[in-house]
Amino acid sequence: MTATSSDFALEVAGLNKAFGGLKVTQQVSLAVKPGERRLIIGPNGAGKTTLFNQISGDMRPNSGRIRLFGQDVTSLAPHRRAHLGLSRTYQIITLFAGDTLEHNVTLGLLGLLRSRWQMWRPLSSYRDLATEARRTLDSVGLSHLADHPVSELAYGEKRRLELAMALSQKPRVLLLDEPLAGLSDSERATVKALIASISKDVTVVMIEHDMDTALDLAETVTLLNYGRVIVDGERDTVIADERTREVYLGA
Amino acid sequence: MRWITGSLLAAAVALLPFFAGDFYINLASQIFIAAIFALSLNLLVGFGGMTSLGHASYLGVAAYLCALFTSRYGFGHGAAALLSILGTVAMAAFFGVIALRATGLGFLMITLALSQVLWGLAYRMSNVTNGDNGLAGLTRPAPFGISLESAVSFYWFALIVAVVAFVMMTIFVSSSFGSSLKGVRDQPRRMAALGFNPWMIRWITFIYAGFWGGIAGLLYVYYNKYIHPTSLSTTSSAEALLGVIAGGSGTLGGPAVGAALVLLLKNYASAYVERWNMLLGLVFLFIVLVMPTGIVPGLHKLTARLRRRSS
Numbered sequence: 001m002t003a004t005s006s007d008f009a010l011e012v013a014g015l016n017k018a019f020g021g022l023k024v025t026q027q028v029s030l031a032v033k034p035g036e037r038r039l040i041i042g043p044n045g046a047g048k049t050t051l052f053n054q055i056s057g058d059m060r061p062n063s064g065r066i067r068l069f070g071q072d073v074t075s076l077a078p079h080r081r082a083h084l085g086l087s088r089t090y091q092i093i094t095l096f097a098g099d100t101l102e103h104n105v106t107l108g109l110l111g112l113l114r115s116r117w118q119m120w121r122p123l124s125s126y127r128d129l130a131t132e133a134r135r136t137l138d139s140v141g142l143s144h145l146a147d148h149p150v151s152e153l154a155y156g157e158k159r160r161l162e163l164a165m166a167l168s169q170k171p172r173v174l175l176l177d178e179p180l181a182g183l184s185d186s187e188r189a190t191v192k193a194l195i196a197s198i199s200k201d202v203t204v205v206m207i208e209h210d211m212d213t214a215l216d217l218a219e220t221v222t223l224l225n226y227g228r229v230i231v232d233g234e235r236d237t238v239i240a241d242e243r244t245r246e247v248y249l250g251a
Numbered sequence: 252m253r254w255i256t257g258s259l260l261a262a263a264v265a266l267l268p269f270f271a272g273d274f275y276i277n278l279a280s281q282i283f284i285a286a287i288f289a290l291s292l293n294l295l296v297g298f299g300g301m302t303s304l305g306h307a308s309y310l311g312v313a314a315y316l317c318a319l320f321t322s323r324y325g326f327g328h329g330a331a332a333l334l335s336i337l338g339t340v341a342m343a344a345f346f347g348v349i350a351l352r353a354t355g356l357g358f359l360m361i362t363l364a365l366s367q368v369l370w371g372l373a374y375r376m377s378n379v380t381n382g383d384n385g386l387a388g389l390t391r392p393a394p395f396g397i398s399l400e401s402a403v404s405f406y407w408f409a410l411i412v413a414v415v416a417f418v419m420m421t422i423f424v425s426s427s428f429g430s431s432l433k434g435v436r437d438q439p440r441r442m443a444a445l446g447f448n449p450w451m452i453r454w455i456t457f458i459y460a461g462f463w464g465g466i467a468g469l470l471y472v473y474y475n476k477y478i479h480p481t482s483l484s485t486t487s488s489a490e491a492l493l494g495v496i497a498g499g500s501g502t503l504g505g506p507a508v509g510a511a512l513v514l515l516l517k518n519y520a521s522a523y524v525e526r527w528n529m530l531l532g533l534v535f536l537f538i539v540l541v542m543p544t545g546i547v548p549g550l551h552k553l554t555a556r557l558r559r560r561s562s
Contacts, residue, residue, distance in 0.1 A: 057443075058440060058443075077443070078443040078444055079445075082443075088444050090441070094438055094440065096433075096437050096438060097437075098437070107430065107431075107445060110430070110431070111447050112445075115427050116428070116431055116447060117427070117428055118427045118428060119423055120422055122425045123425065123426060126427070165445070
């Protein structure tokens with residue numbers, strides 16, 4: 001099958017990244033179709049988060065290309081990629097701890113609006129933004145805490161807020177970096193249901209260690225090890241693959 | 252509580268010229284100037300997380316430009332003020348491009364180095380700046396034909412400018428842009444991922460802070476009718492930074508309180524103690540130990556605790 005590149009929501013081609021002598025990304029190529037649910041797995045240090053950081057623009061690859069809906073974004077700054085519909089969450093929770101939940105989500109909404117440059121009207125007077133922020137908080141079940149500062153939240157709630165900030169931007173491609181990390185069983189089920197409920201208009205690429213939960217959410221799986229793509233394909237094919245077992249069970 | 256403090260302060264400021272002698276009125280005018288300067292630095296330090304040790308550049312350059320335009324090139328005060336501010340803002344835009352290549356300590360060192368260059372120029376380019384002798388014999392403007400020569404008239408002038416500056420900077424930090432600025436201070440990576448341009452946000456703030464630093468410089472040179480290279484020195488930058496931190500960086504009123512404290516110590520203590528710098532250091536040490544977030548947030552916490560105990 002020959003596909004033109006715009007058939008893919010996200011395309012990574014021949015990506016390389018090294019920190020000194022340590023090669024963390026080696027000839028990584030993957031292509032994700034619009035609406036696809038892609039799971040990226042691999043042992044610690046396999047280069048999963050580094051790959052995300054290159055896709056989101058926090059890091060520049062040494063070589064290779066990254067395309068969003070056919071557009072080459074390899075040399076674009078992170079904020080430019082956000083405006084093209086890319087959104088992400090962080091493995092290490094990255095929130096505005098002193099501010100309220102509403103303010104956190106409002107920043108997410110503001111980031112894509114022209115009014116982010118406006119310098120005279122108080123942000124608090126944008127009632128429509130506040131309403132929208134509360135609606136998003138409601139969708140992750142946190143609207144009752146909207147006026148509380150983030151520092152008062154439990155860990156699991158912070159994870160959901162991470163998700164809410166990304167979702168508020170109505171992304172076309174959503175990168176989730178270990179959205180289930182450190183959650184209790186019940187929280188895990190909540191967040192899992194949340195991710196499952198994301199509209200199919202959104203392409204979701206997810207890094208996750210918890211295979212039991214994450215595999216249910218995935219349609220396709222990419223296995224990374226030592227910065228290389230080991231196996232890539234339909235979920236069941238990848239699970240059944242001999243090399244997956246080798247990487248995970250050790251051979 | 253805040254309301255009471257506010258109205259007491261307003262009453263004191265409005266009544267001062269009717270009670271106090273020229274010495275105190277002049278002292279108050281100086282406080283207003285120092286407060287504008289500290290507030291402008293607070294935009295960088297408190298709200299932007301960019302600790303600058305070269306903010307005196309903007310005060311000094313605006314003051315020197317204004318002095319040169321009026322005394323040497325025969326410009327009127329209006330045109331001179333406008334040109335000085337334009338020049339200062341342009342310089343801030345240029346310095347911002349250089350300094351914002353770095354953050355944190357790197358940023359601090361670059362701002363320090365740039366201000367040292369200007370200080371050196373002011374000393375050495377004596378054919379322009381008159382070097383160590385400074386530029387003397389300057390005049391105060393007369394806006395709308397009102398002379399500012401008397402202590403009282405200058406007091407009102409400085410007060411009006413200070414109030415406008417305070418209001419403008421308060422509006423700035425509470426706007427959408429101000430929220431973006433605070434966001435970039437706290438989580439630059441996240442802000443970029445959300446679609447904000449951290450560099451541009453910092454740069455615009457840098458220029459805006461330079462603008463108000465320049466306004467403070469104009470008032471400074473009007474007040475003193477004299478300008479000397481020391482106003483461009485690191486000491487001058489450091490005193491302002493001290494005021495910001497002592498008063499409470501990232502708060503709206505804190506830097507004004509801190510600037511007033513530094514100025515009062517400087518004027519009062521220097522009359523009695525020769526080593527007033529040491530006293531300033533001790534006071535600063537006390538503030539850092541007892542109220543690490545600054546006087547204004549510290550007092551807030553204290554009154555909240557007292558109220559809880561009494562109820």
